[in-house]
């Protein structure tokens with residue numbers, strides 16, 4: 298089955314081995330974008346969060362066939378070593394350094410919220426943070442990173 302979609306701003310045209318392949322597997326195995334992590338596989342942990350047409354999506358529940366025609370963003374599309382996305386910079390500034398499994402999900406969840414809601418309430422931040430489960434530590438620094446990202450984005454707009 299042939300699908301076409303936009304991935305991190307670039308057009309992708311690919312043939313799926315079968316119609317029930319999940320987006321997380323296509324990203325990681327077929328496209329070698331391993332920044333998106335496969336955690337629980339049942340839509341509960343958020344480590345596989347990507348942004349599809351502006352919304353945070355658990356890629357472990359998303360059929361790849363259904364992103365045909367969609368705009369998909371993964372952690373690899375945010376920034377690089379020379380030019381970080383404000384959310385990435387904010388996570389560094391606030392030492393919101395979680396493990397390599399949950400951090401990409403947290404960053405993508407933050408991007409999805411802040412793209413749509415540049416000045417989120419504390420409750421909106423908390424809801425977004427809690428969409429990505431951390432098995433080992435707290436969310437205080439991550440919430441601080443969201444607020445830092447809001448500040449950085451506001452400064453960048455001035």
Ligand code: FES
Nearest residue numbers: 336337338343357
């Ligand atoms: S791996 Fe997708 S929500 Fe846990």
Ligand code: FES
Nearest residue numbers: 396399431432433
């Ligand atoms: S799951 Fe990543 S730091 Fe807890």
